[in-house]
Amino acid sequence: KQEVTQIPAALSVPEGENLVLNCSFTDSAIYNLQWFRQDPGKGLTSLLLIQSSQREQTSGRLNASLDKSSGRSTLYIAASQPGDSATYLCASDQTGANNLFFGTGTRLTVIP
């Protein structure tokens, strides 16, 4: 069964800093890898989706990469802002049916 791990569990950075969030998964037979944002007490917002055939996806200040062979994905956030403070979760789709296995997330705090 797929296991998705995100380390560290929490991260604090000063405003303006570039940062990288890590996601690792045990089963490389994935259809896609997705990154979500979750604000406290709220639902999830989809940020980026990388198909298994892709290496990276970009949206604004966010860039996600995927290395299936090593079972890793990273989310790069450029020029961090206090509004980026949230928990970031990655999830893998194993079957193509959009049944996602989530990691426990990295809680990011951007300090003004």
Place this chain on the structure above:
Amino acid sequence: DAMVIQNPRYQVTQFGKPVTLSCSQTLNHNVMYWYQQKSSQAPKLLFHYYDKDFNNEADTPDNFQSRRPNTSFCFLDIRSPGLGDAAMYLCATSRAGQGGETQYFGPGTRLLVL
């Protein structure tokens, strides 16, 4: 605005007393999902509907049931809530596709079991 709505946002129930959580969507998506997220844990898929076809995850307890009377609404029924069922319950929707469809989440219902 098209969205996924969950009611109530907070639900308190008693140990063993059946409870129903509701989800509605204005996105006209074929697929609806229910996730359970316990404190500081990853969301865990309970089941999903592809149109009217119900798909249960293998490890979802029998205590959890779901109904989808039409495209817009989906309900999560917990027949006999235990203390371990206290969690945030998240509803999500997506278009039908061959993988890679974005899921849109509601704000969640936080369930407390006394």
